[in-house]
Amino acid sequence: MSKKNIEITVRCLLFLCSIISLMILVGIGYFLFKNGFSAFIENGLGNFIFGKTWNISKNVYGVYPLILGSLFVTTGSIIVSAPIGISVAIFMTDIATSDIKKIIGPCIELMAGIPSIVFGLVGMIFLVPLIRENFSPPGYSLIAAIIVLIVMTMPTIITLSEDSLRSVPRQYKEASYALGATKWQTVWNVTLPAAKSGIIGAVILGMGRAIGEAMAVYMVIGNAFKIPNSLFDPSRTLTSNIVGQIEEAALNSQHMHALFACGIILLIFVFLFNGISFKMRKVV
Amino acid sequence: MKDKLYSKDLSLWYGKKQALKNVDFSFKDKSITAFIGPSGCGKSTYLRCFNRMNDLIATVNIEGEVVYNGIDINGKDADPVEIRKKIGMVFQQPNPLPKSIYENVAYGPKIAGIKKKKTLNDIVEKSLRKAAIWNEVKDELKKSALALSGGQQQRICLARTLAIEPEIILMDEPCSALDPIATAKIEQTMLDLKKDYTIVIVTHNIQQAARISDQTAFMLLGELVEHGTTKEMFEKPINTETSDYINGRYG
Amino acid sequence: MIKPQIAQKISSVLLWTITLLVVSSMLFIIVYTVLHGWRSLNMHFVFGSTITGGLMAPILGTLYLILLTLLFIFPLGVGTAIYLSEYAPENKFTKFTKFALKSLAGIPSIIYGLFGVAFFVVFIGHTCILAGALTMACLSLPYMVTSAEEALIGVPKTWREASYALGATKWETTWKIVIPAALPGIMTGVILCAGRVVAETAPLLATVGFSPFNPVSPLDGARTLALELFYLATEAPSTGGITRQDLITQAMGVAIILFIIIILMNMSVRWIGKKYSNEQYKIGR
Ligand SMILES: Nc1ncnc2c1ncn2[C@@H]1O[C@H](COP(=O)(O)OP(=O)(O)O)[C@@H](O)[C@H]1O
Numbered sequence: 045m046s047k048k049n050i051e052i053t054v055r056c057l058l059f060l061c062s063i064i065s066l067m068i069l070v071g072i073g074y075f076l077f078k079n080g081f082s083a084f085i086e087n088g089l090g091n092f093i094f095g096k097t098w099n100i101s102k103n104v105y106g107v108y109p110l111i112l113g114s115l116f117v118t119t120g121s122i123i124v125s126a127p128i129g130i131s132v133a134i135f136m137t138d139i140a141t142s143d144i145k146k147i148i149g150p151c152i153e154l155m156a157g158i159p160s161i162v163f164g165l166v167g168m169i170f171l172v173p174l175i176r177e178n179f180s181p182p183g184y185s186l187i188a189a190i191i192v193l194i195v196m197t198m199p200t201i202i203t204l205s206e207d208s209l210r211s212v213p214r215q216y217k218e219a220s221y222a223l224g225a226t227k228w229q230t231v232w233n234v235t236l237p238a239a240k241s242g243i244i245g246a247v248i249l250g251m252g253r254a255i256g257e258a259m260a261v262y263m264v265i266g267n268a269f270k271i272p273n274s275l276f277d278p279s280r281t282l283t284s285n286i287v288g289q290i291e292e293a294a295l296n297s298q299h300m301h302a303l304f305a306c307g308i309i310l311l312i313f314v315f316l317f318n319g320i321s322f323k324m325r326k327v328v
Numbered sequence: 329m330k331d332k333l334y335s336k337d338l339s340l341w342y343g344k345k346q347a348l349k350n351v352d353f354s355f356k357d358k359s360i361t362a363f364i365g366p367s368g369c370g371k372s373t374y375l376r377c378f379n380r381m382n383d384l385i386a387t388v389n390i391e392g393e394v395v396y397n398g399i400d401i402n403g404k405d406a407d408p409v410e411i412r413k414k415i416g417m418v419f420q421q422p423n424p425l426p427k428s429i430y431e432n433v434a435y436g437p438k439i440a441g442i443k444k445k446k447t448l449n450d451i452v453e454k455s456l457r458k459a460a461i462w463n464e465v466k467d468e469l470k471k472s473a474l475a476l477s478g479g480q481q482q483r484i485c486l487a488r489t490l491a492i493e494p495e496i497i498l499m500d501e502p503c504s505a506l507d508p509i510a511t512a513k514i515e516q517t518m519l520d521l522k523k524d525y526t527i528v529i530v531t532h533n534i535q536q537a538a539r540i541s542d543q544t545a546f547m548l549l550g551e552l553v554e555h556g557t558t559k560e561m562f563e564k565p566i567n568t569e570t571s572d573y574i575n576g577r578y579g
Numbered sequence: 580m581i582k583p584q585i586a587q588k589i590s591s592v593l594l595w596t597i598t599l600l601v602v603s604s605m606l607f608i609i610v611y612t613v614l615h616g617w618r619s620l621n622m623h624f625v626f627g628s629t630i631t632g633g634l635m636a637p638i639l640g641t642l643y644l645i646l647l648t649l650l651f652i653f654p655l656g657v658g659t660a661i662y663l664s665e666y667a668p669e670n671k672f673t674k675f676t677k678f679a680l681k682s683l684a685g686i687p688s689i690i691y692g693l694f695g696v697a698f699f700v701v702f703i704g705h706t707c708i709l710a711g712a713l714t715m716a717c718l719s720l721p722y723m724v725t726s727a728e729e730a731l732i733g734v735p736k737t738w739r740e741a742s743y744a745l746g747a748t749k750w751e752t753t754w755k756i757v758i759p760a761a762l763p764g765i766m767t768g769v770i771l772c773a774g775r776v777v778a779e780t781a782p783l784l785a786t787v788g789f790s791p792f793n794p795v796s797p798l799d800g801a802r803t804l805a806l807e808l809f810y811l812a813t814e815a816p817s818t819g820g821i822t823r824q825d826l827i828t829q830a831m832g833v834a835i836i837l838f839i840i841i842i843l844m845n846m847s848v849r850w851i852g853k854k855y856s857n858e859q860y861k862i863g864r
């Protein structure tokens with residue numbers, strides 16, 4: 045083969061690769077919507093989203109409690125993990141010496157690498173009994189899911205906030221120090237405001253992670269299909285609903301369609317969060 | 329015109345910004361031509377037109393002709409790969425490939441399809457000798473070229489260019505990253521090579537142009553202001569801007 | 580008003596406390612797992628056949644799944660990355676592809692599980708390693724592309740110029756100069772993707788099946804270590820003599836094995852990164 049032909053062949057092959065990569069996204073979108081839309085039609089969009097029954101034998105599906113469950117665990121966890129995560133990020137950028145960073149950095153990296161199933165396991169074996177015995181049975185509860193998600197979203201928030209704190213130009217800080225400000229005053233008045241939108245982006249991405257997490261939540265939340273009255277009530281999320289039923293639902297049944305529709309709603313939230321986060325972090 | 333290499337009415341744009349304005353110039357065979365001018369005036373851009381290096385920049389638009397051996401090298405049937413084998417280039421920053429010294433020099437010939445070990449060995453030795461670096465590296469040809477000093481790296485880059493047996497060698501400020509001793513070595517090499525090659529050198533060092541070149545051309549803001557034999561240019565420049573620049577009064 | 584010096588002290592103490600709290604919560608998870616699981620880690624459990632209560636099938640299943648997944652995404656991911664970084668013109672299609680990959684990376688893994696069921700399992704006809712691997716390939720493809728693309732973009736432009744100037748074609752330059760220089764970064768991507776196969780559970784729940792037999796063909800059902808952990812933790816003991824407590828201990832044992840794998844992968848990524856940057860440093864770039 046002449047060099048020219050090799051060039052052309054290679055270019056075509058590589059182009060084909062990226063077409064296939066693109067087709068995967070298109071394929072996912074297609075299958076999700078093909079199956080999911082049926083559920084909207086079968087149940088009626090309003091009834092599906094605001095319905096409070098999930099009855100497989102009667103083929104009636106409404107996901108209102110699931111949406112609430114997902115939003116509860118997401119907001120609940122982010123309210124705690126955001127301030128903590130940002131604090132750790134500030135610690136890493138402005139207080140820790142390089143020796144301390146060398147210890148804590150890998151720890152956070154490892155934390156990000158722990159499989160979600162392990163968080164679920166420890167939550168189930170340690171946290172759930174703790175809540176059951178000290179607060180209120182059954183232990184499998186909204187609060188258990190929230191606590192697990194607090195730990196799981198932490199690495200995302202820490203690393204991304206750290207990135208945006210680090211990208212604040214050194215001159216800003218030096219100017220502040222030169223005016224006699226303390227470290228904390230500099231962080232509070234200069235670094236944090238300058239990194240604000242990046243940090244908010246990090247937190248919102250953390251929300252995307254939290255709402256999309258399936259296994260760990262499934263293992264600790266109790267999966268009761270109802271709107272929880274308190275933090276100690278068991279509940280169910282869009283994701284844990286899919287995990288619990290994906291193995292048993294028959295293909296092309298209304299049941300399966302309903303699960304896919306849960307996926308669509310979940311995806312809308314995730315894209316919303318990720319989109320906002322992306323915009324916020326790009327501003328920096 | 330029957331010169332081997334010339335540009336006619338050559339203009340070039342980076343996006344909307346014009347970097348070359350109707351440059352007409354013809355190169356004398358087997359001699360050294362120097363391009364001088366303040367930085368940003370378009371010397372590198374002009375040089376890169378001759379081996380189609382500007383192809384790599386997506387925003388570039390070219391008008392006019394660059395003719396080599398009677399063929400417009402920007403034309404439809406001109407093959408940049410073939411042109412680059414005939415018109416070699418040495419860059420401002422020494423840019424050895426992340427390979428051994430031997431592999432750096434053998435890279436071009438191998439690409440051109442030479443496989444025989446013996447032939448390759450001969451080419452490598454001959455090229456390194458021509459670039460006056462054989463004695464310094466002959467015992468460590470397997471060593472990474474990136475481990476050499478800047479001056480040595482630049483001579484490896486020159487040897488690498490010689491190995492593809494070009495007719496013309498383009499050099500873009502080849503000494504600007506080097507110390508005076510290394511510079512002297514490169515300059516001596518260029519003078520030695522002149523009898524076999526047409527050499528084009530871009531330099532911001534006026535003394536260097538005066539020392540080694542036969543022809544000199546002065547550029548300003550994308551235009552070719554003046555050119556002629558080096559002697560004329562330095563002794564009695566016509567243009568006041570040229571004389572200001574040569575006498576160090578420019579910007 | 581609190582004096583600045585005092586505010587500085589307080590904030591400092593607070594940040595230290597919070598950070599130590601976070602780090603210790605992570606250490607707690609690890610220590611807790613190890614304390615509860617180490618007793619299960621004996622030869623019989625780890626390497627015994629799964630029908631007799633060992634982990635042989637999930638270990639083999641995990642390896643099988645990693646290999647098969649990489650078989651799909653390595654050529655596809657690296658090919659896409661090369662196209663995007665070296666060949667792609669700056670047009671709508673390229674922009675859209677990059678956007679699509681970014682979107683893929685954000686999709687929660689359970690959605691890939693749904694997709695795998697509706698497409699791969701239906702297409703093949705039953706759950707099996709192949710269906711699981713294809714599902715995991717979709718999930719990890721964007722990571723493979725991104726790490727490879729980053730590595731390719733990091734290759735100095737001057738090396739490409741040098742190669743072109745010597746008469747190399749685009750593909751010769753890419754193949755002989757750019758790819759070798761980007762290899763460490765590409766390998767990092769491979770390890771990252773293997774790590775995802777090890778760690779993910781949700782996409783595999785309904786795609787790989789859960790056969791307790793050692794997998795032989797890609798069309799066999801299998802389980803992975805993470806899946807095994809899930810079953811051990813959530814299913815009631817079936818055979819007599821084994822209590823729920825035993826199953827939990829075993830699940831914790833599997834978690835320890837997962838930790839070890841993850842730590843080894845993290846270390847090799849670090850090692851590659853260090854070796855690579857050292858080499859760059861030594862040659863004075
Ligand atoms: N890749 C590029 N994109 C846009 N503008 C460029 C690019 N390269 C050079 N230029 C511009 O073109 C002009 C000429 O540059 P150059 O040829 O490098 O000048 P010289 O080599 O004489 O210093 C400069 O104004 C420079 O800013």
Ligand SMILES: [Mg+2]
Nearest residue numbers: 371372373501
């Ligand atoms: Mg220049």
